[in-house]
Amino acid sequence: MEDSSLEEVAYDGPSGGWGSLRGIASVFGKEWATPAALETLARQNKPGGFMCVSCAWTKPEHPHPLEFCENGAKATLWELTSRRCDPDFFAQHSVSELRGWSDFDLEQTGRLTHPMRLDPKTDRYVPVRWDDAFAAIGEELKALDPKSTTFYASGRASLETAYLYALFARLYGHNNLPDSSNMCHETTSVGLKKVIGSPVGTCVLKDFNDCDALFFFGQNTGSNSPRFLHTLKDAVERGCKIVTFNPVREKGLIEFVDPQNPIQMTIGKPTKLSSLYFQVRPGGDIAAIMGIIKHVLAADELAHGAGQRVLDAAFIAEHTHGFDDFVTQATASDWADIERESGLSRDDLAEAAEIYCNANNVIGVYGMGVTQHVHGAQTIGMLVNLLMLRGNLGRPGAGISPVRGHSNVQGQRTVGISEKPELVPLDHLEKRFSFKAPRDKGRNTVEVCEGILDGSVKAFIGLGGNFLRAIPERERMEAAWPTMQLTVQIATKLNRSHLINGRVAYLLPCLGRSEIDEQAGGPQTVTMEDSLSCVHGSRGHRAPASAMLRSELAIVAGIAKATLPSNAAVAWDDWTADYAQVRDLIEETYPDQFKDFNARMFTPGGFYRGNEVRDRIWLTKSGKADFTRPQSLTSMGVPDRDRRFRLITMRSNDQFNTTIYGMSDRLRGIEGTRDVLLMCPDDIRRHDLVSGQKVSLFSDADDGIERRLDGLVVTPFDLPRGCLGAYYPEANPLIPLWYHDKMSKTPAAKGVPVRISSADPVA
Template structure:
């Protein structure tokens, strides 16, 4: 696992003093008050507030500091003393602000007043809440509901998400894309197809019992660092972790626990991964095929020599279908093809396969390195195939565990943010609210973008997020965006999406999760769901950044009241006054998942919403868990060819989603810039390039469309041959809108076909 000294890299472990310094740097930069320390002490604890960053679960018995470096950054970012007031917008036109970087826009501080975009002056101007709601309602009433989109980012609470989805359906549409469309919708579709559940089956206790963990395409050290405590404990009791990732991420190599005094003094890290394989981008299907091929070989040998099985045939016969077809496919696939497509040797895959055979209980982990591929759904199917071979789903200590991104992105789907009416209990909505919900399937993110381009989408309401910056095909999308009639953005800070406006545009500032949400009945509690399907209560205590802020829930209710005709069942004022009444609605709509919701909201460690697949109840079409037979060994959507590279888009250690906290990607050894093109030294030499050379990337999709990003510095980095790496969201202009997972339409940002452009190649 030695690091190539010819590449940029970080010599230290993840965690340790580097993590503490990273938090201290953000604390000073945001001018956070001393009360921020008290807020951090309450983070991710029962009766405290839940982090607005990642969705990793919260333990029943928390650490003294139950936050990670990036979670602390997210909290301090929200608690900044900087404010973005109407005076700021008087000084800066929208056209000028479009030239600012993502980092500089958010450094302007917390939004303080509702604002309207004045096209005549090209400035935002302050308005009252009543004026904003009245104008938004009038515009929405004038439009066909099906020509509007209600988008939700992954941070809004369960209460707000439930009412937002209700607002959309009372208004008349199911156009409810959310941020999972851009990251883990492949899980929701692909996993549901094979297990009957759209989410993972594991709970935190399973990591105390498993014998092996197989990681695919997930960067724990940056995206969910608190998970490292769980992995460290697993390793120390003898669990083996096998990682497949094109990038050697520090968090899955070694970790120093900042809360362990002995480790902090000795600086002796825990080695996290027993084996670390740098699979080709898109090569996971082939890698898993190789492991399954080894499991079948072990089965054949043990039966011939000892008349015993390594495969759990009783489980397969009782609980699955499709096993024989998979076996036929695996036996017919040669090792040469597997090695070619995975970029790994037969010997390495047999070693990994043997660890699987020797482990009684196995957990499969994956992230966006799997979901953001054209055939990501097939990769998920293959990982489930591996687990099903030995009955590793539906028992304690084993299961499939996708690691989700934003703090409540999974929960929003649970309470009705979905474009698919079949996933929502319409019978209960009819009974509770006395209306007929719209039956037509709504649009997801890609379809919403297509509608904006062809003109069929006339309005966009954004509940948080940075939609314009996060989507593919950004240049075409920004041009289309300005042709919409109405754009509404609910936010805490300024970002790029607020600067690309429709004919009429409003920017509505909301409370942050750390802030006290005071309503008529007193201070309010909100809830969210984490990656492991646990529901947690959250209560903010800090003084709001501005007296003019409203909660997300109050803003949604304000827009709904101004848009919809009054109806006795829609008690918007009562719901704003007392969020417990919204939780009662959630329980009435989803009684199996939210029984005794109000009483359990502050359960230490959260309360489990349940998962049928964990109980070996398979809600698939066949009523059984499905073995699937892959149609390809690569999840790439286009073949390789000379001059074509597979681009991996990456997130820095100093960002969360599109939020940029700074320019220090410490865990990769990259400082002071995001304009880099990462390549292996071999590929730099083969391409005739040199370290430090400035180049561009162009789309190499076979559609004749010119897409390009320039100004990237060639930087040697430890990557497999045939691929390059660069930062998200800067590379989004290179991703065609049509380039997405086949089943879920999740943009395939982890395997984008590109070519390198030098000055002499310029058109």
């Protein structure tokens, strides 16, 4: 008899549709946004308007009447809240008290309005004049060894700000420029570059109009890049097949109702998106792709005997390296191992292979379900292997398309935010700005955390983001953080990273992207790069939340001017007055990618900065696209063992990165809580647990450090056996700092080894 208490939580509706509109309305009411916010939304992601601060999905040349998604609207309404977190608020609440508030409650205090300085004696933030803050921060930085400092950048800062921030770091004397890419898609930057010579995806939006099949791995489109769903819907309706591999059956790739289609909204019949949807085990993508490849190779062998080919032999011969060695490994791979590691059957993978073989043009799409694994870069290599078999690189309608997260995280890397000096034109910078650039490698996110733990990092400047909440080892990091001499946070709203401070600490409020940025030269425009390497101009139209706010660029320039010696080639005041001058610097530094930057920044659909792979130019060591051989069939960093689970950290439908908009994870059927442990009913039974029981999770990392997360409620959910789901960032304390992708050091948050400790069942 079926145990009704183990009925899985789920959402019965499609992604999009009326549920999406209700989600927007709930945040509109929660933030007390004014009716003028609707006019702002109408400008969102359109030429002459402002670019969404949420996901990095591209903007079409011909936008929809409303070119925003549910989460994009939430991000804008969140920014346009009528609430204010002003000096009176900080006078009423100590920093110690605020540490006890939830992430959601902290951000619900509203927009920061004044620059603040931490007063250690009263344990409160107190107002400070901008010039005094800049001068004090400059004095602290001048007293430190530059290499003991860190300049972190979140993904929201513009190209102009990012360029000057990176220049400031190098003029000051270091390459310690970690950014949010280190936590999500650095595996792409390293792994993809190694095999095809490009650190970014190869597709443009038109390719999705010309492809015959899309193979998705570890990407939750419905919550993380919902505007992409319009592109997928159009592709499916013209006959494109979507094959999805994800441990979680995410609604966004199952079915979609277009909120901008009156007929579909009225009739309510959703578009079915995925032709095949496989719940691969966490870390099982390498094995799944190997299984598909074995079927493709077998099909080619049969066809070859009849005088035909399934493989693109001409492409392989002319453009690739290492094919024969890879085929030897693929042929020797055992089906029993493939089925065990992937959690899928040989017949399942044959179905996927048949779609692949029958498609003329295939695009491989992936997200952090691939990149956040110990062998994530090897998974990317395997996906490239699959695409190369039939020449699906460097031609229209085909390619590889990682879906980036934050709105300009890719663009910041493009203009110099990198800890790797070899990726930056330092010779040009030295000549242009008359200085000697540091040439030693800087610290990435993991290395910054290690430096804070061992005491070698003395100062941290955060250009946006919620660094302490986003990283692994949160408890250890929060304990070590106050040993730093200086912490500076540039932000729009209060978050937990602002409440754990160095000996000297400043909280500097900045303009939001939807707000008018008025400088001495008049209203300013900023730019950003999307997932498909297109660059867009963005201009705010709303009045700032406070007259005291300054732009991110002005704040960076203010700190830099107070820190650095005078240099006739460095014009912080001029650049702050007119951002067009900064774009001229970007064009001068990267002429091939930013030609006529100022003239092209409002090009409908953005201007494409180019990618050599589209012309089948391979900037690799071999001079060709490289077939690679994975070291194992799993991207997990530890073997299976009794009672060890693979934990996936997940974002809800009501959050973006660490920002929590509410307690509704509608697309998974979870409401009113984030303290859940998602678990398949069979595992609940086998481990003598019950639905609703409170349990603790412990790290199973074998390093002698106890990491635990208490108070999670067992919740039946459609997951593979041996797999658990819990929310990010709450589950971050379970991730060891050393548990990361081997090539990129991206934290391996999608396959964390854990075990469950049960408590008494709830009554």
